Amino acid sequence: MAYLNDIEIESALQNLAAGYPDSTELIDCPNVTHEGRRSRVLRVGTMRDAAVDGVLLLGGVHAREWVPPDALISLAADLLEAHEIGTGLVYDGKRFSASEVRQVLESLDLFIYPCVNPDGRHFSQTNDPLWRKNRRPNLSNESCVGVDINRNFDFLWDHLTKFAPNSGVSASEDPCNKQVYRGPSPTSEPETKNVVWLLDTYPQIRWHMDVHSAVPVILHSWGSDQDQTAESTQTFLNSVFDSVRGLPDDRAYGEYITQADLDIVKTLSNRMSEAVKAVRGDEYPIEQAFGLYPTSGASDDYAFSRHFEDPSKTKVYGFTVECGRDFQPAWTEAEEVIREVSAGLLAFCLETSSMAARSTPSSVDRHAASE
Amino acid sequence: MNEDMMNEDPVVRVQIEAPTVADLRAFTDELGPADLGCRAIPRQTEGSFVVDGYLPETRLEAARGSRTASRVSLRVVDENATQTGRERQSEVGDGDRFASRGQLPRGLGRKE
Numbered sequence: 001m002a003y004l005n006d007i008e009i010e011s012a013l014q015n016l017a018a019g020y021p022d023s024t025e026l027i028d029c030p031n032v033t034h035e036g037r038r039s040r041v042l043r044v045g046t047m048r049d050a051a052v053d054g055v056l057l058l059g060g061v062h063a064r065e066w067v068p069p070d071a072l073i074s075l076a077a078d079l080l081e082a083h084e085i086g087t088g089l090v091y092d093g094k095r096f097s098a099s100e101v102r103q104v105l106e107s108l109d110l111f112i113y114p115c116v117n118p119d120g121r122h123f124s125q126t127n128d129p130l131w132r133k134n135r136r137p138n139l140s141n142e143s144c145v146g147v148d149i150n151r152n153f154d155f156l157w158d159h160l161t162k163f164a165p166n167s168g169v170s171a172s173e174d175p176c177n178k179q180v181y182r183g184p185s186p187t188s189e190p191e192t193k194n195v196v197w198l199l200d201t202y203p204q205i206r207w208h209m210d211v212h213s214a215v216p217v218i219l220h221s222w223g224s225d226q227d228q229t230a231e232s233t234q235t236f237l238n239s240v241f242d243s244v245r246g247l248p249d250d251r252a253y254g255e256y257i258t259q260a261d262l263d264i265v266k267t268l269s270n271r272m273s274e275a276v277k278a279v280r281g282d283e284y285p286i287e288q289a290f291g292l293y294p295t296s297g298a299s300d301d302y303a304f305s306r307h308f309e310d311p312s313k314t315k316v317y318g319f320t321v322e323c324g325r326d327f328q329p330a331w332t333e334a335e336e337v338i339r340e341v342s343a344g345l346l347a348f349c350l351e352t353s354s355m356a357a358r359s360t361p362s363s364v365d366r367h368a369a370s371e
Numbered sequence: 372m373n374e375d376m377m378n379e380d381p382v383v384r385v386q387i388e389a390p391t392v393a394d395l396r397a398f399t400d401e402l403g404p405a406d407l408g409c410r411a412i413p414r415q416t417e418g419s420f421v422v423d424g425y426l427p428e429t430r431l432e433a434a435r436g437s438r439t440a441s442r443v444s445l446r447v448v449d450e451n452a453t454q455t456g457r458e459r460q461s462e463v464g465d466g467d468r469f470a471s472r473g474q475l476p477r478g479l480g481r482k483e
Contacts (some may be wrong), residue, residue, distance in 0.1 A: 003463045011469035012476040019475045062409055064456070066463075078478030089480040125463045129456020130382060130406075130425065150409075168400060170411060179406050212409045219412065248396075291412035292396050292422060298410075322409055328459040338479050 002331055003066050004073060005125055006037065006118040012073045013042045013114070020080045022046065023105060029113075030197055031190035034136035037118040039194060042076055044110040053356045054109040054205035055349055056198060056316075058299065061149045061191070061210060063120025063131045064327045067334050068211035071323070071341040072114035078342060079105060089346065091339040094278035096346055104346065107353045109204055117149055117191050129328060134191055138175035139184070147183035150210075151295075153196075153302035154186035156224055156236050156245075163224075167246030168293040182297055195299060199306065199316065207268075207352045208303035208318045211341060215322035216284045218272055218344075220265035221257060221304045223289030224296065228254030229262060236305060246294035255290075265317055268351050272321070275347030279340045289320060319348075380427035382406075384449035388421045394442040395420050401439045405430070425452055 004012065017026035025043040032038050045052070057075075059068035082089050083105045088097045104110070115121055119135035133146030151171045156162040159171040159182065171182045183189055187196055199205055221227075224236055225246055234241055235256045244252035269286040276284045289300060300318030307315035321344060324337035389395040392413055399405065399422070406425040413420040426434065435445060449455050469476060 002465075003459075005464045005467075007467050008464050008469055011467050015469050015472060015475055018472060065409065066459075073476055074478035074480075076478070077476040078480040078482075081475075081477065082480070082482045085482060087482040090483055091480050124456075125460055128453075129460060130453055168396075170407075172404065177404065179404075215408070215410075215412050215414060217412050217414070219410070223410075248392075285415070287412055289410065289412075291410055292392065292399060292407070293411055295410060320410070322412065328456055330459070331462045335479055342478065342480060 001335070003125070003334065004070050006115060006122045009069055009073060009115045009118070010040060012077075013040050016042055016076055016080060020084065023080060023083060027111075029194035031193045033119045033190050034134065035119040035122070039113070039115060039118055041111050041113040041198065044076055044079060044105065044112055045108055046106050048109055050109075050202075050204045052107055052109050052204065053207065053352060054111055054202055055207040055209070055352055056111045056113065056205045057345060058113050058116055058195065058208070058210045060115035060117050060121055061299065062212060063117055063124040063133065064129060065213040066121075066125070066328045067213050067324055067337050067341070069114040069121065070334065071211060071338040072112050074338050075342045075345055076112045091343040092279045094275050094343040100350055103353055104349045107356070108349055109202075110349065111198060111202065111205060113195070113198065116195060120146070132179055133181065134189055136189065141175055144176040146181065147189050148180045149189055149191045150299055151180050151182040151297040152187065152189050152192045153297045153299050155298065155302040155305045156296040157182060157186035159296040162242050162296065163246035163294060164244050169246050169296055170293045171296045186297070199303060203314045206314055206316055208300060208316050209345065209348060210299045210318075210320045211345070212320055212322050213337075214324040214326050216282065216324055217322045218269045218284050218286045219289040219300065219320040219322065220269050220286070221289060221301060221318055222255040223298050223301050224294050225253055225255040226290055227257050227262065227288055229257060229259045232256050235308065237308060248290075261317070264355070265319070268317070268348055269319065271351040272344040272348045276340045276344040279343045280336060282340055284321070284323075284340075284344065380429055381451040382425050382453045383428050383431050383447055384452040385424050385426060385431060386421050386446045386448055387424050387443050388416075388419050388446065389443040390419055392420050394439070395422060398437070398439040398443045401437050402434055423448070
């Protein structure tokens with residue numbers, strides 16, 4: 001076995017859709033990449049009528065992180081096969097029963113988008129292995145290529161005005177920055193537009209997991225400043241705090257999150273971490289996405305922010321998992337990481353399904369009403 | 372490999388370890404814009420915090436001599452991460468193993 005190349009990822013999705021027509025739908029993303037590639041999303045589940053909660057799983061946003069797309073293809077294939085033949089799934093020390101597989105397939109609407117940035121993956125796998133961004137040349141300086149998709153989302157995108165000058169925010173306005181160039185405007189890139197399109201088009205999506213590598217760690221909102229649950233005026237929407245946002249261990253600003261939301265994201269993160277550990281004992285700690293520095297324009301924060309920016313939009317809880325310890329481990333190790341991530345993502349999905357079942361008028365009740 | 376790639380300064384993967392997050396940040400602040408992985412999330416180990424950095428060889432030497440370098444330890448994990456990545460490119464699929472429309476991908480989980 002070997003890592004999937006960009007062509008194989010698309011073929012795998014098409015074959016899975018053709019092989020399991022009753023429990024899949026292949027979605028063409030509308031925006032073609034700079035190099036002309038079209039990316040697709042595999043919708044997995046037997047309930048595709050917007051009556052159940054959606055879970056969006058992203059991979060391949062960063063080109064050099066080779067494991068996540070393979071992990072998402074493997075997970076989709078596992079779920080579909082196990083569901084069809086009526087078995088459970090075992091990832092070394094972690095076992096999921098047949099009824100748990102059915103629960104995921106029959107009570108959730110999974111949107112599996114394994115390779116958001118196929119141009120970047122192709123370049124990383126055939127040319128510069130450490131390439132991170134997409135491959136669109138900058139219009140003002142064509143010798144500088146690429147935008148960091150995970151700094152291009154419309155969440156505090158303009159880091160120069162939205163953060164304290166000494167915050168060290170992880171983003172750059174320099175088109176020649178090889179890692180974290182944010183792009184010429186928010187959502188300027190076709191790859192970013194495709195993710196936004198999914199969130200806009202499928203309002204049943206309530207959970208967003210962006211699979212990256214490698215730390216390892218499970219990250220939850222927010223990435224812009226340290227979380228706090230007391231001061232509801234201190235939010236990314238409030239420009240009064242633009243000059244002080246993003247500094248650690250200060251009293252001037254912390255990103256507001258309700259205790260209830262914090263409890264939800266921590267519970268989900270815990271379930272995922274426990275499942276990962278059960279596979280081969282590896283620890284994926286749980287952290288807030290604000291690490292050494294704040295981050296702007298990331299997909300997880302964008303997904304979570306949409307509801308606060310426009311309450312008519314679904315509240316989507318955003319997460320990132322940084323799997324494994326290398327961007328490109330030897331394939332034998334990559335297989336182990338794939339098993340860990342698969343177990344973690346499956347536990348994550350099960351918990352979202354259970355949360356939906358416990359809450360009203362969420363998916364279970366909506367589903368019942370539609371029958 | 373083209374000429375530009377051959378002339379590239381090798382990228383060294385280094386683990387930056389410090390007793391506190393503040394020490395780690397002081398060092399990376401002084402280092403300036405650097406590739407600190409996907410997101411710069413420090414890993415907590417026994418009594419210290421660690422973050423990975425990917426630095427051109429020339430910058431690594433400058434980093435070792437920086438004012439705050441005494442507060443961190445730098446351990447080279449991979450002397451040429453670019454070369455390691457190029458070796459991994461041989462582990463990428465060649466062609467299309469799913470070209471036949473009946474060829475279903477199979478996951479790594481055991482079905483039982």
